[in-house]
Amino acid sequence: xxxxxxLLRATELIGHPVVTVDGGEALAEVKxxxxxxxxxxxxxxxxxxxxxxxxxxxxVLAWSRVAALGRHAVMVAxxxxxxxxxDALVEDVKGARRxxxxxxxxxxxxxERLGEVTDVVLHIGAAPEVVGYEIGGSEVLTPRSGGHVFxxxxxxxxxxxxxxxxxxxxxxxxxxxxxGFGAAVERFRDHLRTGGAPAAAPEGxx
Amino acid sequence: MRRLxxxxxxxxxxxxxxxxxGKLDRILVDVPPRRVVAVQVGxxxxxxxxxxxxxxHDAVVVDDEQRVRAAADAWEERALSGxxxxxxxIVLSDRGNQMGTVVDVEIDEQSxxxxxxxxxxxxxxxxxxxxxxxxxxxxRYQADAALPG
Numbered sequence: 001x002x003x004x005x006x007l008l009r010a011t012e013l014i015g016h017p018v019v020t021v022d023g024g025e026a027l028a029e030v031k032x033x034x035x036x037x038x039x040x041x042x043x044x045x046x047x048x049x050x051x052x053x054x055x056x057x058x059x060v061l062a063w064s065r066v067a068a069l070g071r072h073a074v075m076v077a078x079x080x081x082x083x084x085x086x087d088a089l090v091e092d093v094k095g096a097r098r099x100x101x102x103x104x105x106x107x108x109x110x111x112e113r114l115g116e117v118t119d120v121v122l123h124i125g126a127a128p129e130v131v132g133y134e135i136g137g138s139e140v141l142t143p144r145s146g147g148h149v150f151x152x153x154x155x156x157x158x159x160x161x162x163x164x165x166x167x168x169x170x171x172x173x174x175x176x177x178x179x180g181f182g183a184a185v186e187r188f189r190d191h192l193r194t195g196g197a198p199a200a201a202p203e204g205x206x
Numbered sequence: 207m208r209r210l211x212x213x214x215x216x217x218x219x220x221x222x223x224x225x226x227x228g229k230l231d232r233i234l235v236d237v238p239p240r241r242v243v244a245v246q247v248g249x250x251x252x253x254x255x256x257x258x259x260x261x262x263h264d265a266v267v268v269d270d271e272q273r274v275r276a277a278a279d280a281w282e283e284r285a286l287s288g289x290x291x292x293x294x295x296i297v298l299s300d301r302g303n304q305m306g307t308v309v310d311v312e313i314d315e316q317s318x319x320x321x322x323x324x325x326x327x328x329x330x331x332x333x334x335x336x337x338x339x340x341x342x343x344x345x346r347y348q349a350d351a352a353l354p355g
Contacts, residue, residue, distance in 0.1 A: 071304070
């Protein structure tokens with residue numbers, strides 16, 4: 001059962017509490033989302049202490065330790081999921097800042113520039129995953145929505161520090177609002193699976 | 207079934223002496239097993255659920271004032287300081303979605319079992335409760351429930 005509210009921009013998670021499922025305690029809040037470049041992944045989150053005196057925490061939360069992502073909280077199993085033993089991740093996180101997928105150019109395999117990545121779109125829930133990107137600065141797609149469109153994540157995709165490579169067919173699945181994006185993702189995935197012509201996107205679909 | 211709002215503030219009497227011991231300030235609920243384990247009857251004073259002989263409409267009766275004791279562990283101390291108070295607490299599903307805040311709690315006054323939460327968005331069956339913390343109540347996601355989470 002997909003509903004529009006199950007899609008979220010990754011940056012909307014900033015400020016969300018990190019809560020233990022079997023404790024009901026808020027351990028931290030999300031300071032920043034750390035994007036990877038490979039496979040459109042999120043590496044995890046940097047954290048702030050909660051409350052008035054909340055400053056940055058030494059601990060980070062790795063993506064693999066997230067039990068669920070919701071509209072109001074990031075859930076983890078236990079407080080141990082934040083511990084300093086993820087030293088390797090802390091290094092990854094620092095390194096990732098220099099090769100952030102945000103602001104990468106989006107280029108089709110026919111050499112057309114579609115814009116640049118402004119955010120990552122997540123399907124939230126018990127098995128959260130990256131399903132697409134928010135693209136800004138696009139002249140090609142001429143969005144009606146103030147320069148921002150959503151583009152579904154192809155199942156195969158090349159990313160470098162230079163560009164995000166997408167198949168040209170992705171243009172048929174672009175959505176200019178997040179609420180219609182869930183259906184666009186499904187159509188695009190079906191298309192990749194069957195290798196057929198893109199199904200006509202109903203105009204004005206919610 | 208009794209609501210927390212109905213029993214909170216009731217006077218607490220001793221069955222042995224008929225003396226007033228105090229008033230019911232809080233119920234201490236362990237989640238799981240989603241059961242009242244003790245009640246607070248005064249500042250830093252609790253009585254185990256097993257020592258209650260009845261929760262009526264007008265009073266809570268304790269077997270004997272000898273059963274009044276201090277907090278026994280860190281969890282009870284936190285409970286007495288209000289960390290696990292129900293009213294106003296955020297209700298969060300284990301998927302990270304908020305389901306309102308706690309308005310009231312329904313308990314079975316015979317067994318001490320927690321029956322349901324009344325939240326600002328509607329009732330939630332107590333068998334979905336996973337944890338009670340100082341930040342929130344965690345409720346299991348349930349697709350076919352009125353409030354799935």
